[in-house]
Amino acid sequence: MTHKFDVLGIGNAIVDVLVNVEDNFLTRNDIPKGSMQLVDEETSEKLYAKLGAAIECSGGSAANTIAGLASLGSKTAYMGKIKDDQLGAVFDHDISSLGITFPTAKDQSGVSTARCLVMVSPDAERTMCTYLGACVNLTEQDIDPEIVASSAVTYMEGYLWDPEQAKAAFRKAMSLAHNAGRKTSLSLSDSFCVGRHKQEFLQLAEHEIDILFANEDELLMLYDTQDMSVALKAVQQHCEVAAITRGAKGCTIVSANDIIDIGGCKVDNLVDTTGAGDLFAAGFLHGYSRNLDLGTCGQMGNLVASEVITHMGARPDVNLKQFLVDNL
Amino acid sequence: MTHKFDVLGIGNAIVDVLVNVEDNFLTRNDIPKGSMQLVDEETSEKLYAKLGAAIECSGGSAANTIAGLASLGSKTAYMGKIKDDQLGAVFDHDISSLGITFPTAKDQSGVSTARCLVMVSPDAERTMCTYLGACVNLTEQDIDPEIVASSAVTYMEGYLWDPEQAKAAFRKAMSLAHNAGRKTSLSLSDSFCVGRHKQEFLQLAEHEIDILFANEDELLMLYDTQDMSVALKAVQQHCEVAAITRGAKGCTIVSANDIIDIGGCKVDNLVDTTGAGDLFAAGFLHGYSRNLDLGTCGQMGNLVASEVITHMGARPDVNLKQFLVDNL
Numbered sequence: 298m299t300h301k302f303d304v305l306g307i308g309n310a311i312v313d314v315l316v317n318v319e320d321n322f323l324t325r326n327d328i329p330k331g332s333m334q335l336v337d338e339e340t341s342e343k344l345y346a347k348l349g350a351a352i353e354c355s356g357g358s359a360a361n362t363i364a365g366l367a368s369l370g371s372k373t374a375y376m377g378k379i380k381d382d383q384l385g386a387v388f389d390h391d392i393s394s395l396g397i398t399f400p401t402a403k404d405q406s407g408v409s410t411a412r413c414l415v416m417v418s419p420d421a422e423r424t425m426c427t428y429l430g431a432c433v434n435l436t437e438q439d440i441d442p443e444i445v446a447s448s449a450v451t452y453m454e455g456y457l458w459d460p461e462q463a464k465a466a467f468r469k470a471m472s473l474a475h476n477a478g479r480k481t482s483l484s485l486s487d488s489f490c491v492g493r494h495k496q497e498f499l500q501l502a503e504h505e506i507d508i509l510f511a512n513e514d515e516l517l518m519l520y521d522t523q524d525m526s527v528a529l530k531a532v533q534q535h536c537e538v539a540a541i542t543r544g545a546k547g548c549t550i551v552s553a554n555d556i557i558d559i560g561g562c563k564v565d566n567l568v569d570t571t572g573a574g575d576l577f578a579a580g581f582l583h584g585y586s587r588n589l590d591l592g593t594c595g596q597m598g599n600l601v602a603s604e605v606i607t608h609m610g611a612r613p614d615v616n617l618k619q620f621l622v623d624n625l
Numbered sequence: 626m627t628h629k630f631d632v633l634g635i636g637n638a639i640v641d642v643l644v645n646v647e648d649n650f651l652t653r654n655d656i657p658k659g660s661m662q663l664v665d666e667e668t669s670e671k672l673y674a675k676l677g678a679a680i681e682c683s684g685g686s687a688a689n690t691i692a693g694l695a696s697l698g699s700k701t702a703y704m705g706k707i708k709d710d711q712l713g714a715v716f717d718h719d720i721s722s723l724g725i726t727f728p729t730a731k732d733q734s735g736v737s738t739a740r741c742l743v744m745v746s747p748d749a750e751r752t753m754c755t756y757l758g759a760c761v762n763l764t765e766q767d768i769d770p771e772i773v774a775s776s777a778v779t780y781m782e783g784y785l786w787d788p789e790q791a792k793a794a795f796r797k798a799m800s801l802a803h804n805a806g807r808k809t810s811l812s813l814s815d816s817f818c819v820g821r822h823k824q825e826f827l828q829l830a831e832h833e834i835d836i837l838f839a840n841e842d843e844l845l846m847l848y849d850t851q852d853m854s855v856a857l858k859a860v861q862q863h864c865e866v867a868a869i870t871r872g873a874k875g876c877t878i879v880s881a882n883d884i885i886d887i888g889g890c891k892v893d894n895l896v897d898t899t900g901a902g903d904l905f906a907a908g909f910l911h912g913y914s915r916n917l918d919l920g921t922c923g924q925m926g927n928l929v930a931s932e933v934i935t936h937m938g939a940r941p942d943v944n945l946k947q948f949l950v951d952n953l
Contacts, residue, residue: 317942350692350719350940353681364678383711383737391678409711612678614645 298478302398303371303586305448307440307470308359309432309456309463310377310401311411312384313571315609316351318416323424330418333425333487335459341428344414353384354610355391356413358454358486361572361611365579365601367395368617371586374398374444376470378435385410385431391612401439404431415571421606423571433460437469445470446477449586450508452578455486458494471505480537482508484578485515492518502535508585509539510578516541529556538591540598542577550595559595562603572611577602579617600624626806630726631699631914633776635768635798636687637760637784637791638705638729639739640712641899643937644679646744651752658746661753661815663787669756672742681712682938683719684741686782686814689900689939693907693929695723696945699914702726702772704798706763713738713759719940729767732759743899749934751899761788765797773798774805777914778836780906783814786822799833808865810836812906813843820846830863836913837867838906844869857884866919868909868926870902878923887923890931900939905930907945928952 323330326344336344345351355364363375375392379385381403388410392399411430417423435457445451451474457463474481483498483506485491491498498519502509509532513525516539520528529551532539539551547561580601584594601617608614651658654672664672673679683692691703703720707713709731716738720727739758745751763785773779779802785791802809811826811834813819819826826847830837837860841853844867848856857879860867867879875889908929912922929945936942 345718346722349722350683351715352938353715355678387679387681390673394674394677394679610680 300449301447304450305374306359306363307376308454311357313356316348361575362578365576369583370618379410380404380431421567436462445473450480452482455490480507485511488514488518507537509536512542572605573602576605628777629775633702634687634691635704636782638707639685641684644676689903690906693904697911698946707738708732708759749895764790773801778808780810783818808835813839816842816846835865837864840870900933901930904933
């Protein structure tokens with residue numbers, strides 16, 4: 298079955314505001330290190346006012362993954378809601394400049410394009426406060442059936458479960474994909490997000506999702522266990538493939554017959570871990586869509602993730618196609 | 626005579642859009658490498674659409690210098706015109722977060738906050754296309770006499786000669802500073818800018834400016850010579866102090882009795898030369914405002930410039946006060 302797009306991504310379309318902080322800034326402001334929390338516009342503005350000079354760049358978990366895939370040479374599309382404002386123009390430009398098909402209509406009025414304050418600690422760990430803005434206006438109407446049906450994989454982020462209407466959009470896309478005989482993929486996003494939506498995510502994993510992405514914390518949270526071997530066996534019963542990232546240790550790839558560990562890449566200059574999981578998914582799915590064996594897919598995920606953590610921001614800094622040629 | 630501010634900066638308030646390009650992109654688009662050219666909004670948009678994914682951060686030559694001075698611990702103020710839009714909010718935040726007094730009223734309507742497309746070549750050289758936007762609305766009315774009179778040095782960029790009304794603002798500030806017995810300082814900005822305004826810049830250097838900043842090309846262009854020793858002797862007759870940057874070779878400091886060369890700092894990881902001259906001025910003026918000898922001021926300029934060229938963007942990535950302690 299031919300397809301037009303290797304991967305379609307659907308997610309919260311967000312511009313990141315990146316700023317270095319000391320850990321005691323997080324403590325003083327009662328923000329759990331490593332978390333992603335949702336904040337309203339006023340809280341976002343107040344926190345921003347306390348933060349130092351920042352840089353802005355496009356973000357959004359699934360959007361980062363799709364940007365990585367496009368840079369690797371995959372054929373990609375993306376759906377996510379922005380407003381027609383200056384930050385929306387930045388997001389739109391960065392997606393479109395990579396040749397990604399981006400059909401979602403922009404809001405002409407209402408709340409502004411989403412912003413995520415990404416606070417990077419000296420140890421490169423990132424802590425995020427997200428104002429969802431226009432993301433709350435992504436609805437079923439934004440899911441273009443033709444694009445879903447012509448995408449080999451539809452990849453969605455767990456964060457889509459946060460804006461109320463986006464769940465329906467997620468379910469519609471999932472259903473369209475399966476009806477067209479395509480694969481569905483979910484990233485669990487973060488353990489706090491899994492905590493908020495555990496029952497629904499469990500049902501998705503059990504019945505709807507073919508390829509699951511998670512880190513260890515998220516998988517343990519999903520299966521309510523402290524034992525990774527229990528969680529790995531559980532997800533093996535649920536999903537066709539699960540790719541579990543383990544930070545510097547690499548990843549574990551779970552399929553019907555196998556659970557294999559793949560060691561991580563050595564990184565000398567760790568700067569900002571933002572986007573590590575997103576870019577792992579990009580590398581993995583790029584291999585997957587080329588029918589490479591799952592071990593190679595995992596290696597490609599590790600490698601692509603190792604690039605994004607050497608600089609500020611969650612989008613690749615180099616042409617990943619060339620990077621892969623030079624490093625794999 | 627006591628002062629409230631060590632340095633007041635006045636300049637074009639700009640948000641930078643930073644993007645990596647190959648040199649042949651510049652050739653194809655007829656853009657001289659290393660230049661700063663002014664473009665209208667339509668041309669800016671068309672060029673942006675051709676460029677790859679970018680990062681946004683606050684820029685503006687004098688604003689970069691003032692940000693550097695604030696990070697070094699100087700007492701600073703800045704005047705420049707932005708619109709009350711999202712990119713204006715980014716600029717405002719980044720200035721204010723450093724504790725810089727920023728009294729300029731924002732435009733509530735009209736053209737948007739200025740943007741500079743900064744195209745960074747593989748050799749770290751930057752080429753700029755600037756859409757002046759709201760900068761054209763900086764007028765004499767924006768020059769707060771009390772702030773000028775209470776600033777030990779008023780530092781202005783040559784680029785202010787591009788928006789028509791800003792010249793009058795520049796002249797007003799210069800006159801207010803001298804009437805209060807303060808020092809005036811000018812950065813020649815770039816050689817193309819000197820080419821546009823040579824006669825007026827010569828008059829400024831001869832009659833109005835106490836401390837001149839330039840690189841070698843700009844100084845040669847100003848004095849219409851290919852011989853640096855001729856240019857250095859000419860500027861020695863005109864300005865109390867001239868600080869001439871020479872790229873990797875360091876700088877030459879000219880005063881009434883001396884012309885001294887100060888070797889540059891070794892930089893292993895050159896990434897983006899944007900802001901090198903601006904941050905040199907920050908380091909130099911920080912020393913100058915503390916009455917350090919001119920040789921030390923030059924060393925501080927070299928050192929601070931060496932930090933900003935190791936990463937993308939024209940604002941310091943680290944606390945410069947600490948950086949100076951660790952490296953001087």
